[in-house]
Amino acid sequence: xxxxxxxxxxxxxxxxxxxxxxxxxxxxxxxxxxxxxxxxxxxxxxxxxxxxxxxxxxxxxxxxxxxxxxxxxxxxxxxxxxxxxxxxxxxxxxxxxxxxxxxxxxxxxxxxxxxxxxxxxxxxxxxxxxxxxxxxxxxxxxxxxxxxxxxxxxxxxxxxxxxxxxxxxxxxxxxxxxxxxxxxxxxxxxxxxxxxxxxxxxxxxxxxxxxxxxxxxxxxxxxxxxxxxxxxxxxxxxxxxxxxxxxxxxxxxxxxxxxxxxxxxxxxxxxxxxxxxxxxxxxxxxxxxxxxxxxxxxxxxxxxxxxxxxxxxxxxxxxxxxxxxxxxxxxxxxxxxxxxxxxxxxxxxxxxxxxxxxxxxxxxxxxxxxxxxxxxxxxxxxxxxxxxxxxxxxxxxxxxxxxxxxxxxxxxxxxxxxxxxxxxxxxxxxxxxxxxxxxxxxxxxxxxxxxxxxxxxxxxxxxxxxxxxxxxxxxxxxxxxxxxxxxxxxxxxxxxxxxxxxxxxxxxxxxxxxxxxxxxxxxxxxxxxx
Numbered sequence: 444x445x446x447x448x449x450x451x452x453x454x455x456x457x458x459x460x461x462x463x464x465x466x467x468x469x470x471x472x473x474x475x476x477x478x479x480x481x482x483x484x485x486x487x488x489x490x491x492x493x494x495x496x497x498x499x500x501x502x503x504x505x506x507x508x509x510x511x512x513x514x515x516x517x518x519x520x521x522x523x524x525x526x527x528x529x530x531x532x533x534x535x536x537x538x539x540x541x542x543x544x545x546x547x548x549x550x551x552x553x554x555x556x557x558x559x560x561x562x563x564x565x566x567x568x569x570x571x572x573x574x575x576x577x578x579x580x581x582x583x584x585x586x587x588x589x590x591x592x593x594x595x596x597x598x599x600x601x602x603x604x605x606x607x608x609x610x611x612x613x614x615x616x617x618x619x620x621x622x623x624x625x626x627x628x629x630x631x632x633x634x635x636x637x638x639x640x641x642x643x644x645x646x647x648x649x650x651x652x653x654x655x656x657x658x659x660x661x662x663x664x665x666x667x668x669x670x671x672x673x674x675x676x677x678x679x680x681x682x683x684x685x686x687x688x689x690x691x692x693x694x695x696x697x698x699x700x701x702x703x704x705x706x707x708x709x710x711x712x713x714x715x716x717x718x719x720x721x722x723x724x725x726x727x728x729x730x731x732x733x734x735x736x737x738x739x740x741x742x743x744x745x746x747x748x749x750x751x752x753x754x755x756x757x758x759x760x761x762x763x764x765x766x767x768x769x770x771x772x773x774x775x776x777x778x779x780x781x782x783x784x785x786x787x788x789x790x791x792x793x794x795x796x797x798x799x800x801x802x803x804x805x806x807x808x809x810x811x812x813x814x815x816x817x818x819x820x821x822x823x824x825x826x827x828x829x830x831x832x833x834x835x836x837x838x839x840x841x842x843x844x845x846x847x848x849x850x851x852x853x854x855x856x857x858x859x860x861x862x863x864x865x866x867x868x869x870x871x872x873x874x875x876x877x878x879x880x881x882x883x884x885x886x887x888x889x890x891x892x893x894x895x896x897x898x899x900x901x902x903x904x905x906x907x908x909x910x911x912x913x914x915x916x917x918x919x920x921x922x923x924x925x926x927x928x929x930x931x932x933x934x935x936x937x938x939x940x941x942x943x944x945x946x947x948x949x950x951x952x953x954x955x956x957x958x959x960x961x962x963x964x965x966x967x968x969x970x971x972x973x
Contacts, residue, residue, distance in 0.1 A: 590637035591955045593621060596648055598968040599958055601628055605647045605869040607812070609773075610748030611780030612641035614794040623745055627815070643952045644783050646776045647869045653947040656879040659782045660900060671898045672905055676890035677917035689887045690895035692915070693805055694737045696883065697770055698730040699911040706803060707760055709770040711736055712744050719831035721815045724749035726769075728758045739807070741837055742815040743867070746773045747780050750797025764796040770803035775875040778806045782880040783951070803907060806878020808886025808896070808926075810839075810870070810933050817865035829855060840887055874937035874945065876930045883907060889926040896920055 532538050593612075600606050612629050613621045617638055624630035629641075643649040660670075678690025697709045713725035713736045722740035727733045752764055759767060771781060784791065784798050791798055823829040823846070835849040839859055846855035878884040882904030889896040897917075899905050920926075938945060943953065943961040959966050 591639040591642040591649070592637045593631050593635040593641055594968050595955050596629075596642045596645060597631075599955070599962065599964040600645055600648050600869070603962075603964070605872070607647055607774075607776050607867050607869040607873070608743035608745050609646060609777045609780050610743075610745030611644045611646065611650075611777070611784070613745065613748030614750055614780070614784060614791055614798060615640040615644040617790055617792055619792045621748075623748055627743075627745065629745075629748075640789070642955060644780060646779050647872060648958065649953045649955065650779065650783055651946070651949055651951055651953055652776070652779045652873075652875060653945055654949060654951045655779050655783050656875070657947050658786070658951065659880040671884075671900050672902075673899050673908075674920040674923065675897045675899075675908075675917045676894045676919070676921045677897050677915045678894045679914055680916045681914070689890070690893060691737060692895040692897055692911075693772060693807075693885050694733050695914055696805065696907050696911045697727070697772070698733050699914065700770060700803060700907060701728070701730060701733075703910050705907070705910070706768045706770045707762075707800075708755065708758065708767075709733065709772065710746060710749065710801075711772050712740050712746075714740060718815070720819050720834055720837070726755040726758055738836065739838070741813050741818060741839070743774065743777075743812050746771065746777050747784075747794070747798075750801070751793040752796045752800070753793070764800070767796070767800040768802045769797065769800045770805065771801045772805045772807065774809045774812060775806050775878040775880070776873060778804050778878050778881045779875065803903060804881045804883075806881035806884045808877055808884060808888055808929075809873075810876055810929065810936075811866045811873075812870055813862070813865045814867060818862065822862050822865045823855075827855065838887070871940035872937050874934040876933040877926065886926075888929050889920055889922040891921060894921070896926065898926075 596612060606628055608627060610623075610629075613623065617640060618633070618636050620631060620633045620635050621629050621641060622632040639649075641648075646652045676690075677692050679692060679695035681691070681695075697706075697711070700706045701709070708726045708728040711725055711727050711733070712722040715721040715723050720740060722742050722744045724744040724746050725732075725736060727736060752759065752767070771777070773781075781798065781801055781804060785801070819831050823834075824831065829846060833848055833854070834846055835851065836847040838845045838847075842859055844855065844857050844859045844862055845853060848854050877886070877898060879900075882899075882901045884898040884900065886896050897908070897920075899908050942963075943958065956966065958964060
């Protein structure tokens with residue numbers, strides 16, 4: 444940059460060095476009296492601005508305090524280009540910073556009003572959060588037809604009390620936006636992207652489950668009890684089966700698959716440590732864990748929402764997740780969900796490796812499942828004075844709800860219809876009593892006491908049976924008609940409850956608009972103050 448005459452560039456607010464001696468330069472005043480230049484430093488080096496033409500500052504023009512003394516300097520106007528500097532002393536040195544400790548035990552003064560009421564709001568100002576529908580009012584943007592949001596699943600299934608707590612929506616979400624609330628129902632935990640997958644794979648929403656039967660098991664899987672490869676009445680001949688449900692076949696198959704190295708773990712149900720007889724998902728990786736958790740707990744675990752392998756990493760072998768193999772035990776709707784998810788090579792985020800790792804599926808025969816709090820809390824504890832702590836075993840058999848004590852004595856035998864209010868309402872729409880999409884189906888219907896009815900449906904299921912066969916006491920299925928009759932009853936109930944057509948030949952996924960037309964659900968809940 445030049446230093447002579449016209450070549451010199453002018454800077455804003457910097458005085459011309461050729462100005463007359465008596466020419467004054469005005470600086471904006473500041474609210475701070477702290478000097479900007481440090482005492483005893485080279486002004487040129489630090490960028491100090493001289494306001495006269497002399498070789499050094501004098502008493503009349505000094506603003507740094509070097510010629511006038513600190514007291515005089517504090518009384519002089521300070522050259523500055525803006526607000527003053529905080530936390531510096533009169534020489535410009537940064538001093539110690541004092542922090543104010545936060546108050547403890549002090550709450551907002553709300554004049555003895557409600558703690559969630561805002562105070563001091565100016566008149567005419569509305570601080571309430573606007574509804575989602577404000578989007579339309581502000582932007583006049585319509586939701587794209589091809590997008591279905593979690594709020595629509597919530598409107599049509601969860602809020603409509605039709606959720607069967609299978610966890611498929613949690614597993615399907617590619618952004619991990621869906622979690623499980625304290626009420627054991629799916630909840631949105633972060634922004635929904637409108638990918639539609641939670642809706643598409645929900646067995647009470649967009650998944651036409653009867654179409655999934657045919658895709659999984661073939662054309663014959665739409666009548667009666669399906670077209671199984673073979674059927675047996677079986678039990679495991681071992682002492683530990685006393686605590687198992689019926690013949691302990693499920694535990695026996697899983698233990699054999701672990702022993703043979705076919706699987707690395709099995710996702711089953713365990714009893715909650717905090718709430719007696721409440722089922723929770725559990726990954727068993729040893730025979731001891733399987734035996735300890737033998738038996739049936741009559742509420743859902745949202746099993747498919749618990750396939751995040753990082754959660755179970757401490758129990759799994761040290762191998763690449765792509766090489767892991769799991770078995771999944773669940774209700775027919777859960778097996779429908781996992782089969783549909785596995786049919787598509789999409790990224791399911793946290794649940795992805797777990798979904799891909801499931802190689803064996805075992806369905807439990809099921810006409811309906813129950814809400815834990817309604818069944819154990821209201822129906823048994825409150826209405827029938829049966830404490831959860833005194834229950835040793837529960838069973839639903841021959842149309843009866845059976846409850847046994849810790850010593851094995853029966854303390855309740857009552858028509859299961861009397862517990863209808865505790866059942867999940869979405870179960871009424873299910874026509875899949877025997878788990879058409881599973882490798883193996885196990886239940887008690889069709890076999891005598893202490894035996895389980897076993898239906899082998901796939902070649903993989905046949906392999907599991909053949910490996911387990913040496914440990915089993917088994918014979919031909921005792922009563923095929925019993926299973927067929929209950930399957931027929933279950934389908935009749937579903938036909939009465941379904942508001943949509945039952946059509947195994949229709950497309951696998953049901954559009955939300957079609958569902959809304961059949962069920963009378965709001966088409967655009969986000970535009971209606973969702």
